[in-house]
Amino acid sequence: MDQISSLMRNGVNTDEPVLLYSGDHQVYWVGSEEASPFRCNAYLIVDGDVRVLFDPGSTMHHFPQVKKRVASIIPPESVTHIVLHHQDPDVSDSLPEWVKINPEVTLVATPRARVLLPYFGFPHDVxxxxxxxNDNTVLELPSGSVLGFITAPFLHFPEALTTFDEASGFLLTGDIFAAIDPAWKLLVSDWETHWRSVVPFHVFYMASNRALAGYIDKVAPFPIKAILPQHGSVIPEQHxxxxxxxxRELPCGVDLLYPASNLESAISALLK
Ligand SMILES: [Fe+2]
Ligand SMILES: [Fe+2]
Structure with missing residues:
Protein backbone atom coordinates (compact mmCIF):
# COMPACT_ATOMS: atom_id res chain seq x y z
CA MET A 1 0.00 0.00 0.00
CA ASP A 2 1.38 3.43 -0.87
CA GLN A 3 2.05 5.97 1.86
CA ILE A 4 -0.93 8.25 1.12
CA SER A 5 -3.36 5.29 1.06
CA SER A 6 -2.00 4.13 4.40
CA LEU A 7 -2.40 7.66 5.85
CA MET A 8 -5.99 7.74 4.56
CA ARG A 9 -6.67 4.46 6.32
CA ASN A 10 -4.77 5.08 9.57
CA GLY A 11 -5.12 8.83 10.09
CA VAL A 12 -2.72 11.76 9.93
CA ASN A 13 -0.95 13.58 12.76
CA THR A 14 -0.18 17.10 11.54
CA ASP A 15 1.57 17.99 14.81
CA GLU A 16 4.57 16.35 13.16
CA PRO A 17 5.95 16.27 9.60
CA VAL A 18 3.88 13.88 7.51
CA LEU A 19 5.68 11.39 5.25
CA LEU A 20 3.76 11.30 1.95
CA TYR A 21 6.18 9.15 -0.07
CA SER A 22 8.83 6.80 1.27
CA GLY A 23 11.88 4.93 0.04
CA ASP A 24 15.26 6.25 -1.12
CA HIS A 25 13.31 9.35 -2.19
CA GLN A 26 11.08 10.86 0.47
CA VAL A 27 8.42 13.56 0.32
CA TYR A 28 7.19 15.23 3.53
CA TRP A 29 4.52 17.76 4.36
CA VAL A 30 6.28 20.23 6.69
CA GLY A 31 3.49 22.82 6.93
CA SER A 32 2.21 24.74 9.91
CA GLU A 33 -0.58 24.68 12.41
CA GLU A 34 -2.57 27.88 11.83
CA ALA A 35 -5.79 29.33 13.15
CA SER A 36 -6.56 30.96 9.80
CA PRO A 37 -8.28 28.89 7.10
CA PHE A 38 -5.74 30.50 4.72
CA ARG A 39 -3.22 27.94 5.89
CA CYS A 40 0.02 27.27 4.10
CA ASN A 41 1.61 23.96 3.14
CA ALA A 42 5.37 23.63 2.85
CA TYR A 43 6.91 20.40 1.52
CA LEU A 44 10.35 18.80 1.74
CA ILE A 45 11.89 16.29 -0.66
CA VAL A 46 14.89 14.32 0.59
CA ASP A 47 16.79 12.41 -2.08
CA GLY A 48 20.28 11.46 -0.89
CA ASP A 49 22.26 14.61 -0.29
CA VAL A 50 19.81 16.76 -2.30
CA ARG A 51 17.19 18.26 0.01
CA VAL A 52 14.57 20.49 -1.58
CA LEU A 53 12.22 22.71 0.41
CA PHE A 54 9.11 24.09 -1.34
CA ASP A 55 7.32 27.36 -0.56
CA PRO A 56 8.60 27.74 3.04
CA GLY A 57 6.18 30.55 4.00
CA SER A 58 6.38 33.74 6.01
CA THR A 59 8.89 34.61 8.73
CA MET A 60 6.47 35.46 11.51
CA HIS A 61 3.70 32.97 10.83
CA HIS A 62 5.49 29.91 9.46
CA PHE A 63 9.27 29.92 9.83
CA PRO A 64 9.57 28.62 13.43
CA GLN A 65 7.21 25.70 12.75
CA VAL A 66 8.57 24.85 9.30
CA LYS A 67 12.17 24.99 10.58
CA LYS A 68 11.29 22.76 13.55
CA ARG A 69 9.62 20.21 11.31
CA VAL A 70 12.49 20.23 8.81
CA ALA A 71 14.95 19.88 11.73
CA SER A 72 13.19 16.75 12.91
CA ILE A 73 14.03 15.15 9.53
CA ILE A 74 17.37 16.66 8.45
CA PRO A 75 19.71 19.42 9.69
CA PRO A 76 18.12 22.63 8.30
CA GLU A 77 21.53 23.77 7.04
CA SER A 78 21.57 20.71 4.76
CA VAL A 79 18.67 22.08 2.65
CA THR A 80 20.33 22.40 -0.76
CA HIS A 81 17.49 23.96 -2.80
CA ILE A 82 14.42 26.06 -2.07
CA VAL A 83 11.74 26.17 -4.76
CA LEU A 84 9.60 29.32 -4.78
CA HIS A 85 6.56 28.69 -6.93
CA HIS A 86 5.96 32.44 -6.90
CA GLN A 87 6.92 35.41 -4.77
CA ASP A 88 3.88 36.08 -2.58
CA PRO A 89 4.78 36.71 1.08
CA ASP A 90 2.89 33.62 2.25
CA VAL A 91 5.29 31.63 0.04
CA SER A 92 8.62 33.41 0.22
CA ASP A 93 8.87 35.93 3.09
CA SER A 94 11.04 33.60 5.22
CA LEU A 95 13.73 33.31 2.52
CA PRO A 96 16.19 35.63 4.34
CA GLU A 97 16.09 33.27 7.35
CA TRP A 98 16.72 30.22 5.18
CA VAL A 99 19.57 31.93 3.32
CA LYS A 100 21.14 32.78 6.70
CA ILE A 101 20.90 29.12 7.73
CA ASN A 102 22.65 27.99 4.51
CA PRO A 103 24.18 30.80 2.43
CA GLU A 104 25.09 28.17 -0.20
CA VAL A 105 21.46 27.18 -0.83
CA THR A 106 20.20 27.35 -4.44
CA LEU A 107 16.92 29.19 -4.99
CA VAL A 108 14.73 27.86 -7.80
CA ALA A 109 12.28 30.32 -9.37
CA THR A 110 11.16 31.71 -12.71
CA PRO A 111 13.09 34.73 -14.01
CA ARG A 112 10.18 37.10 -13.29
CA ALA A 113 9.86 35.88 -9.72
CA ARG A 114 13.65 36.08 -9.31
CA VAL A 115 13.51 39.82 -10.05
CA LEU A 116 11.17 40.34 -7.10
CA LEU A 117 12.39 37.82 -4.50
CA PRO A 118 15.51 39.71 -3.28
CA TYR A 119 13.21 42.52 -2.03
CA PHE A 120 12.40 40.25 0.91
CA GLY A 121 15.90 41.14 2.06
CA PHE A 122 18.81 38.89 1.15
CA PRO A 123 21.95 39.33 -0.95
CA HIS A 124 21.59 39.31 -4.74
CA ASP A 125 24.60 36.99 -5.06
CA VAL A 126 22.81 33.91 -3.73
CA ASN A 134 10.08 26.93 -21.93
CA ASP A 135 9.40 24.25 -19.30
CA ASN A 136 12.66 22.44 -20.00
CA THR A 137 14.39 22.95 -16.64
CA VAL A 138 14.99 19.88 -14.48
CA LEU A 139 16.85 19.17 -11.27
CA GLU A 140 18.56 15.77 -11.39
CA LEU A 141 18.41 13.82 -8.16
CA PRO A 142 20.83 11.21 -6.77
CA SER A 143 18.15 8.48 -7.01
CA GLY A 144 18.17 8.93 -10.81
CA SER A 145 14.84 10.74 -11.12
CA VAL A 146 14.26 14.44 -11.76
CA LEU A 147 12.17 17.33 -10.58
CA GLY A 148 10.64 18.95 -13.65
CA PHE A 149 9.67 22.62 -13.45
CA ILE A 150 6.52 23.59 -15.35
CA THR A 151 5.32 27.16 -15.61
CA ALA A 152 1.69 28.15 -15.12
CA PRO A 153 1.33 31.60 -16.69
CA PHE A 154 -1.16 33.89 -14.89
CA LEU A 155 -2.09 31.24 -12.30
CA HIS A 156 -1.96 33.54 -10.49
CA PHE A 157 1.44 35.28 -10.95
CA PRO A 158 2.28 36.03 -14.61
CA GLU A 159 5.19 33.56 -14.42
CA ALA A 160 3.99 31.16 -11.71
CA LEU A 161 5.81 27.84 -11.38
CA THR A 162 4.83 24.29 -10.50
CA THR A 163 6.95 21.15 -10.00
CA PHE A 164 6.48 17.54 -11.10
CA ASP A 165 8.36 15.08 -8.91
CA GLU A 166 9.03 12.14 -11.21
CA ALA A 167 9.88 9.63 -8.45
CA SER A 168 6.67 10.05 -6.46
CA GLY A 169 4.44 11.25 -9.30
CA PHE A 170 3.45 14.22 -7.12
CA LEU A 171 2.55 17.52 -8.79
CA LEU A 172 3.35 20.47 -6.49
CA THR A 173 1.13 23.24 -7.75
CA GLY A 174 1.61 26.33 -5.57
CA ASP A 175 -1.68 28.25 -5.50
CA ILE A 176 -3.30 26.09 -8.20
CA PHE A 177 -5.70 23.60 -6.57
CA ALA A 178 -5.56 25.69 -3.40
CA ALA A 179 -8.60 25.52 -1.14
CA ILE A 180 -9.75 27.65 1.76
CA ASP A 181 -11.51 25.37 4.20
CA PRO A 182 -12.10 26.12 7.91
CA ALA A 183 -12.53 22.36 8.45
CA TRP A 184 -9.06 21.63 7.02
CA LYS A 185 -7.68 18.12 6.69
CA LEU A 186 -4.36 17.30 5.04
CA LEU A 187 -5.82 14.70 2.66
CA VAL A 188 -8.96 15.07 0.55
CA SER A 189 -11.40 12.24 1.24
CA ASP A 190 -14.54 13.50 -0.52
CA TRP A 191 -13.83 15.33 -3.78
CA GLU A 192 -17.29 16.83 -4.31
CA THR A 193 -17.23 18.46 -0.85
CA HIS A 194 -13.63 19.63 -1.29
CA TRP A 195 -14.37 21.17 -4.70
CA ARG A 196 -16.69 23.67 -2.98
CA SER A 197 -13.68 25.10 -1.12
CA VAL A 198 -11.51 25.11 -4.28
CA VAL A 199 -13.89 27.16 -6.44
CA PRO A 200 -13.97 30.51 -4.57
CA PHE A 201 -10.17 30.78 -4.37
CA HIS A 202 -9.75 30.16 -8.09
CA VAL A 203 -12.58 32.44 -9.14
CA PHE A 204 -10.89 35.39 -7.44
CA TYR A 205 -7.16 34.56 -7.84
CA MET A 206 -6.76 32.87 -11.22
CA ALA A 207 -6.65 34.92 -14.40
CA SER A 208 -9.03 33.08 -16.72
CA ASN A 209 -10.33 29.72 -17.83
CA ARG A 210 -8.01 29.94 -20.85
CA ALA A 211 -5.04 29.99 -18.47
CA LEU A 212 -6.42 27.15 -16.32
CA ALA A 213 -7.24 24.98 -19.34
CA GLY A 214 -3.83 25.67 -20.90
CA TYR A 215 -2.06 24.57 -17.73
CA ILE A 216 -4.22 21.46 -17.26
CA ASP A 217 -3.54 20.45 -20.88
CA LYS A 218 0.20 20.77 -20.18
CA VAL A 219 0.23 18.57 -17.08
CA ALA A 220 -2.58 16.07 -17.82
CA PRO A 221 -0.28 13.70 -19.79
CA PHE A 222 1.95 13.25 -16.70
CA PRO A 223 1.41 10.14 -14.52
CA ILE A 224 0.19 12.22 -11.56
CA LYS A 225 -0.19 10.25 -8.32
CA ALA A 226 -1.21 13.20 -6.11
CA ILE A 227 -1.59 16.98 -6.26
CA LEU A 228 0.16 18.96 -3.49
CA PRO A 229 -1.04 22.59 -3.34
CA GLN A 230 0.31 25.39 -1.13
CA HIS A 231 -3.08 25.99 0.54
CA GLY A 232 -5.74 23.45 1.35
CA SER A 233 -5.39 19.71 1.03
CA VAL A 234 -3.40 17.08 -0.82
CA ILE A 235 -5.50 15.49 -3.57
CA PRO A 236 -4.84 11.73 -3.63
CA GLU A 237 -4.63 9.67 -6.82
CA GLN A 238 -8.25 8.52 -6.80
CA HIS A 239 -9.40 12.15 -7.19
CA ARG A 248 -10.20 22.67 -16.79
CA GLU A 249 -13.84 23.73 -17.09
CA LEU A 250 -13.95 26.42 -14.39
CA PRO A 251 -14.63 30.01 -15.47
CA CYS A 252 -12.68 32.42 -13.28
CA GLY A 253 -10.95 35.79 -13.04
CA VAL A 254 -11.51 38.02 -16.04
CA ASP A 255 -14.07 35.54 -17.45
CA LEU A 256 -16.36 36.73 -14.66
CA LEU A 257 -15.01 40.10 -13.61
CA TYR A 258 -15.14 41.61 -17.10
CA PRO A 259 -18.33 40.03 -18.46
CA ALA A 260 -19.34 40.44 -22.08
CA SER A 261 -21.63 43.43 -22.70
CA ASN A 262 -25.32 42.91 -23.42
CA LEU A 263 -24.63 43.84 -27.05
CA GLU A 264 -21.84 41.24 -27.39
CA SER A 265 -24.07 38.61 -25.77
CA ALA A 266 -26.99 39.48 -28.08
CA ILE A 267 -24.81 39.34 -31.21
CA SER A 268 -23.24 36.02 -30.27
CA ALA A 269 -26.74 34.62 -29.52
CA LEU A 270 -27.98 35.80 -32.96
CA LEU A 271 -24.97 34.24 -34.70
CA LYS A 272 -25.38 30.81 -33.05
FE1 LIG B 1 -0.19 33.53 -4.29
FE1 LIG C 1 -0.50 31.22 -1.69
Whole structure:
Protein backbone atom coordinates (compact mmCIF):
# COMPACT_ATOMS: atom_id res chain seq x y z
CA MET A 1 0.00 0.00 0.00
CA ASP A 2 1.38 3.43 -0.87
CA GLN A 3 2.05 5.97 1.86
CA ILE A 4 -0.93 8.25 1.12
CA SER A 5 -3.36 5.29 1.06
CA SER A 6 -2.00 4.13 4.40
CA LEU A 7 -2.40 7.66 5.85
CA MET A 8 -5.99 7.74 4.56
CA ARG A 9 -6.67 4.46 6.32
CA ASN A 10 -4.77 5.08 9.57
CA GLY A 11 -5.12 8.83 10.09
CA VAL A 12 -2.72 11.76 9.93
CA ASN A 13 -0.95 13.58 12.76
CA THR A 14 -0.18 17.10 11.54
CA ASP A 15 1.57 17.99 14.81
CA GLU A 16 4.57 16.35 13.16
CA PRO A 17 5.95 16.27 9.60
CA VAL A 18 3.88 13.88 7.51
CA LEU A 19 5.68 11.39 5.25
CA LEU A 20 3.76 11.30 1.95
CA TYR A 21 6.18 9.15 -0.07
CA SER A 22 8.83 6.80 1.27
CA GLY A 23 11.88 4.93 0.04
CA ASP A 24 15.26 6.25 -1.12
CA HIS A 25 13.31 9.35 -2.19
CA GLN A 26 11.08 10.86 0.47
CA VAL A 27 8.42 13.56 0.32
CA TYR A 28 7.19 15.23 3.53
CA TRP A 29 4.52 17.76 4.36
CA VAL A 30 6.28 20.23 6.69
CA GLY A 31 3.49 22.82 6.93
CA SER A 32 2.21 24.74 9.91
CA GLU A 33 -0.58 24.68 12.41
CA GLU A 34 -2.57 27.88 11.83
CA ALA A 35 -5.79 29.33 13.15
CA SER A 36 -6.56 30.96 9.80
CA PRO A 37 -8.28 28.89 7.10
CA PHE A 38 -5.74 30.50 4.72
CA ARG A 39 -3.22 27.94 5.89
CA CYS A 40 0.02 27.27 4.10
CA ASN A 41 1.61 23.96 3.14
CA ALA A 42 5.37 23.63 2.85
CA TYR A 43 6.91 20.40 1.52
CA LEU A 44 10.35 18.80 1.74
CA ILE A 45 11.89 16.29 -0.66
CA VAL A 46 14.89 14.32 0.59
CA ASP A 47 16.79 12.41 -2.08
CA GLY A 48 20.28 11.46 -0.89
CA ASP A 49 22.26 14.61 -0.29
CA VAL A 50 19.81 16.76 -2.30
CA ARG A 51 17.19 18.26 0.01
CA VAL A 52 14.57 20.49 -1.58
CA LEU A 53 12.22 22.71 0.41
CA PHE A 54 9.11 24.09 -1.34
CA ASP A 55 7.32 27.36 -0.56
CA PRO A 56 8.60 27.74 3.04
CA GLY A 57 6.18 30.55 4.00
CA SER A 58 6.38 33.74 6.01
CA THR A 59 8.89 34.61 8.73
CA MET A 60 6.47 35.46 11.51
CA HIS A 61 3.70 32.97 10.83
CA HIS A 62 5.49 29.91 9.46
CA PHE A 63 9.27 29.92 9.83
CA PRO A 64 9.57 28.62 13.43
CA GLN A 65 7.21 25.70 12.75
CA VAL A 66 8.57 24.85 9.30
CA LYS A 67 12.17 24.99 10.58
CA LYS A 68 11.29 22.76 13.55
CA ARG A 69 9.62 20.21 11.31
CA VAL A 70 12.49 20.23 8.81
CA ALA A 71 14.95 19.88 11.73
CA SER A 72 13.19 16.75 12.91
CA ILE A 73 14.03 15.15 9.53
CA ILE A 74 17.37 16.66 8.45
CA PRO A 75 19.71 19.42 9.69
CA PRO A 76 18.12 22.63 8.30
CA GLU A 77 21.53 23.77 7.04
CA SER A 78 21.57 20.71 4.76
CA VAL A 79 18.67 22.08 2.65
CA THR A 80 20.33 22.40 -0.76
CA HIS A 81 17.49 23.96 -2.80
CA ILE A 82 14.42 26.06 -2.07
CA VAL A 83 11.74 26.17 -4.76
CA LEU A 84 9.60 29.32 -4.78
CA HIS A 85 6.56 28.69 -6.93
CA HIS A 86 5.96 32.44 -6.90
CA GLN A 87 6.92 35.41 -4.77
CA ASP A 88 3.88 36.08 -2.58
CA PRO A 89 4.78 36.71 1.08
CA ASP A 90 2.89 33.62 2.25
CA VAL A 91 5.29 31.63 0.04
CA SER A 92 8.62 33.41 0.22
CA ASP A 93 8.87 35.93 3.09
CA SER A 94 11.04 33.60 5.22
CA LEU A 95 13.73 33.31 2.52
CA PRO A 96 16.19 35.63 4.34
CA GLU A 97 16.09 33.27 7.35
CA TRP A 98 16.72 30.22 5.18
CA VAL A 99 19.57 31.93 3.32
CA LYS A 100 21.14 32.78 6.70
CA ILE A 101 20.90 29.12 7.73
CA ASN A 102 22.65 27.99 4.51
CA PRO A 103 24.18 30.80 2.43
CA GLU A 104 25.09 28.17 -0.20
CA VAL A 105 21.46 27.18 -0.83
CA THR A 106 20.20 27.35 -4.44
CA LEU A 107 16.92 29.19 -4.99
CA VAL A 108 14.73 27.86 -7.80
CA ALA A 109 12.28 30.32 -9.37
CA THR A 110 11.16 31.71 -12.71
CA PRO A 111 13.09 34.73 -14.01
CA ARG A 112 10.18 37.10 -13.29
CA ALA A 113 9.86 35.88 -9.72
CA ARG A 114 13.65 36.08 -9.31
CA VAL A 115 13.51 39.82 -10.05
CA LEU A 116 11.17 40.34 -7.10
CA LEU A 117 12.39 37.82 -4.50
CA PRO A 118 15.51 39.71 -3.28
CA TYR A 119 13.21 42.52 -2.03
CA PHE A 120 12.40 40.25 0.91
CA GLY A 121 15.90 41.14 2.06
CA PHE A 122 18.81 38.89 1.15
CA PRO A 123 21.95 39.33 -0.95
CA HIS A 124 21.59 39.31 -4.74
CA ASP A 125 24.60 36.99 -5.06
CA VAL A 126 22.81 33.91 -3.73
CA UNK A 127 22.80 30.87 -6.01
CA UNK A 128 19.87 30.63 -8.43
CA UNK A 129 18.46 28.02 -10.74
CA UNK A 130 16.24 29.75 -13.28
CA UNK A 131 13.17 27.71 -14.14
CA UNK A 132 12.71 28.45 -17.84
CA UNK A 133 9.35 29.57 -19.25
CA ASN A 134 10.08 26.93 -21.93
CA ASP A 135 9.40 24.25 -19.30
CA ASN A 136 12.66 22.44 -20.00
CA THR A 137 14.39 22.95 -16.64
CA VAL A 138 14.99 19.88 -14.48
CA LEU A 139 16.85 19.17 -11.27
CA GLU A 140 18.56 15.77 -11.39
CA LEU A 141 18.41 13.82 -8.16
CA PRO A 142 20.83 11.21 -6.77
CA SER A 143 18.15 8.48 -7.01
CA GLY A 144 18.17 8.93 -10.81
CA SER A 145 14.84 10.74 -11.12
CA VAL A 146 14.26 14.44 -11.76
CA LEU A 147 12.17 17.33 -10.58
CA GLY A 148 10.64 18.95 -13.65
CA PHE A 149 9.67 22.62 -13.45
CA ILE A 150 6.52 23.59 -15.35
CA THR A 151 5.32 27.16 -15.61
CA ALA A 152 1.69 28.15 -15.12
CA PRO A 153 1.33 31.60 -16.69
CA PHE A 154 -1.16 33.89 -14.89
CA LEU A 155 -2.09 31.24 -12.30
CA HIS A 156 -1.96 33.54 -10.49
CA PHE A 157 1.44 35.28 -10.95
CA PRO A 158 2.28 36.03 -14.61
CA GLU A 159 5.19 33.56 -14.42
CA ALA A 160 3.99 31.16 -11.71
CA LEU A 161 5.81 27.84 -11.38
CA THR A 162 4.83 24.29 -10.50
CA THR A 163 6.95 21.15 -10.00
CA PHE A 164 6.48 17.54 -11.10
CA ASP A 165 8.36 15.08 -8.91
CA GLU A 166 9.03 12.14 -11.21
CA ALA A 167 9.88 9.63 -8.45
CA SER A 168 6.67 10.05 -6.46
CA GLY A 169 4.44 11.25 -9.30
CA PHE A 170 3.45 14.22 -7.12
CA LEU A 171 2.55 17.52 -8.79
CA LEU A 172 3.35 20.47 -6.49
CA THR A 173 1.13 23.24 -7.75
CA GLY A 174 1.61 26.33 -5.57
CA ASP A 175 -1.68 28.25 -5.50
CA ILE A 176 -3.30 26.09 -8.20
CA PHE A 177 -5.70 23.60 -6.57
CA ALA A 178 -5.56 25.69 -3.40
CA ALA A 179 -8.60 25.52 -1.14
CA ILE A 180 -9.75 27.65 1.76
CA ASP A 181 -11.51 25.37 4.20
CA PRO A 182 -12.10 26.12 7.91
CA ALA A 183 -12.53 22.36 8.45
CA TRP A 184 -9.06 21.63 7.02
CA LYS A 185 -7.68 18.12 6.69
CA LEU A 186 -4.36 17.30 5.04
CA LEU A 187 -5.82 14.70 2.66
CA VAL A 188 -8.96 15.07 0.55
CA SER A 189 -11.40 12.24 1.24
CA ASP A 190 -14.54 13.50 -0.52
CA TRP A 191 -13.83 15.33 -3.78
CA GLU A 192 -17.29 16.83 -4.31
CA THR A 193 -17.23 18.46 -0.85
CA HIS A 194 -13.63 19.63 -1.29
CA TRP A 195 -14.37 21.17 -4.70
CA ARG A 196 -16.69 23.67 -2.98
CA SER A 197 -13.68 25.10 -1.12
CA VAL A 198 -11.51 25.11 -4.28
CA VAL A 199 -13.89 27.16 -6.44
CA PRO A 200 -13.97 30.51 -4.57
CA PHE A 201 -10.17 30.78 -4.37
CA HIS A 202 -9.75 30.16 -8.09
CA VAL A 203 -12.58 32.44 -9.14
CA PHE A 204 -10.89 35.39 -7.44
CA TYR A 205 -7.16 34.56 -7.84
CA MET A 206 -6.76 32.87 -11.22
CA ALA A 207 -6.65 34.92 -14.40
CA SER A 208 -9.03 33.08 -16.72
CA ASN A 209 -10.33 29.72 -17.83
CA ARG A 210 -8.01 29.94 -20.85
CA ALA A 211 -5.04 29.99 -18.47
CA LEU A 212 -6.42 27.15 -16.32
CA ALA A 213 -7.24 24.98 -19.34
CA GLY A 214 -3.83 25.67 -20.90
CA TYR A 215 -2.06 24.57 -17.73
CA ILE A 216 -4.22 21.46 -17.26
CA ASP A 217 -3.54 20.45 -20.88
CA LYS A 218 0.20 20.77 -20.18
CA VAL A 219 0.23 18.57 -17.08
CA ALA A 220 -2.58 16.07 -17.82
CA PRO A 221 -0.28 13.70 -19.79
CA PHE A 222 1.95 13.25 -16.70
CA PRO A 223 1.41 10.14 -14.52
CA ILE A 224 0.19 12.22 -11.56
CA LYS A 225 -0.19 10.25 -8.32
CA ALA A 226 -1.21 13.20 -6.11
CA ILE A 227 -1.59 16.98 -6.26
CA LEU A 228 0.16 18.96 -3.49
CA PRO A 229 -1.04 22.59 -3.34
CA GLN A 230 0.31 25.39 -1.13
CA HIS A 231 -3.08 25.99 0.54
CA GLY A 232 -5.74 23.45 1.35
CA SER A 233 -5.39 19.71 1.03
CA VAL A 234 -3.40 17.08 -0.82
CA ILE A 235 -5.50 15.49 -3.57
CA PRO A 236 -4.84 11.73 -3.63
CA GLU A 237 -4.63 9.67 -6.82
CA GLN A 238 -8.25 8.52 -6.80
CA HIS A 239 -9.40 12.15 -7.19
CA UNK A 240 -6.65 13.48 -9.49
CA UNK A 241 -8.40 13.02 -12.86
CA UNK A 242 -11.69 14.45 -11.55
CA UNK A 243 -9.77 17.42 -10.13
CA UNK A 244 -7.98 18.10 -13.43
CA UNK A 245 -11.22 17.88 -15.41
CA UNK A 246 -13.09 20.13 -12.98
CA UNK A 247 -10.46 22.87 -13.02
CA ARG A 248 -10.20 22.67 -16.79
CA GLU A 249 -13.84 23.73 -17.09
CA LEU A 250 -13.95 26.42 -14.39
CA PRO A 251 -14.63 30.01 -15.47
CA CYS A 252 -12.68 32.42 -13.28
CA GLY A 253 -10.95 35.79 -13.04
CA VAL A 254 -11.51 38.02 -16.04
CA ASP A 255 -14.07 35.54 -17.45
CA LEU A 256 -16.36 36.73 -14.66
CA LEU A 257 -15.01 40.10 -13.61
CA TYR A 258 -15.14 41.61 -17.10
CA PRO A 259 -18.33 40.03 -18.46
CA ALA A 260 -19.34 40.44 -22.08
CA SER A 261 -21.63 43.43 -22.70
CA ASN A 262 -25.32 42.91 -23.42
CA LEU A 263 -24.63 43.84 -27.05
CA GLU A 264 -21.84 41.24 -27.39
CA SER A 265 -24.07 38.61 -25.77
CA ALA A 266 -26.99 39.48 -28.08
CA ILE A 267 -24.81 39.34 -31.21
CA SER A 268 -23.24 36.02 -30.27
CA ALA A 269 -26.74 34.62 -29.52
CA LEU A 270 -27.98 35.80 -32.96
CA LEU A 271 -24.97 34.24 -34.70
CA LYS A 272 -25.38 30.81 -33.05
FE1 LIG B 1 -0.19 33.53 -4.29
FE1 LIG C 1 -0.50 31.22 -1.69
Missing amino acids: KWLDASP VRKALEAL
